[in-house]
Amino acid sequence: MREQLEEIRRRAMAELADDAGEAQIDAVRVRVLGRSGELTEIMRGMREVPGAERPAIGQLINQIKREVEARIETLSEKLKAAALTKSLNEKRLDVTLPGMRIARGHIHPITDILEKMLQIFESMGFEVAMTQDIEDDFHNFAALNFPPHHPARDMQDTFYLEGGMLLRTHTSNGQIRVMEKRRPPLAVVCPGRCYRRDDLTVRSSPMFTQIEGFMVDKRGRITMAHLKGVLTEFARAFFGTTAVRFRASYFPFTEPSAELDMHCLLCDGAGCPVCKHSGWTEVLGCGMIHPNVMRAVEYDPGEYQGFAFGMGVERTGLLKLGVDDMRLFFENDLRFLSQFPALSAGVR
16 A cells, blocks of 8 residues: 555656646646545545554655645645736736826715705804604604694604604604703704605605704794794705795694795796695795793793794705706716715815
């Protein structure tokens, strides 16, 4: 058996000469070291070797295996180095040529619209406060004067989570979070994502961005006139127009309540799908903060008074950018997104 092993070594080393190619190296690896290779077969027949000779034969097998493996590794590295050298010689790079210009990315239109809106409110003295997306029932509903059986609490409108938590349906939860920690005077806007069980359509989405704003001070210092002034100035600064109207409306957390409509910029009042062919587009809801909301955050409604408003960033962006379908903002088509330059100062 010793002679057989020496013959295996001699033949393998002869085939693994310096000029051996990749195919020849693989053939030796399979024939000698493979699962059914020559050394493996001898190992399987070790039981037939006399006990006194087994240690020496086993040691010789391991020695031959190590030699063959080492030779194969050396030749493989040599072949890899030769292939790399050949590749570099055939595909030389001219380092004196100018580099390829890589197109720079830019901010998403909705993020840019949000930044521009916040800049306007900050210029009017509002501060920005970020609050959480995952909320409890008290801060999302109860403290905002939603009755226990209000339709907005139903499963078809709200995404409920385990443990009684939910994905906030509006950024009005930020109003409660700030007011319960601080005392007036307050002038705050709370931007963030909101979630509702809506279909993705021209005007709606199950995930959207809102800005909640509110101002609170001693009773008599904040009136409906201040609310109208702030929102009219926002429309002028953002849209370049004051063609707005306030319609009486209803919200559980404000009394009196109103909706701000603006002359539709997409159709110039002629009527289109975005404005529901009315010539006017609803921009936001607003009103004076309801006394029950004041009580929920331990404000005395006889001492404090304030207003609140909330607007959707995507819907506002439709008007600002002249887009007639909200779904375009979520499809991530770069041909669409790259059309809009930055609106926010300092944003590129």
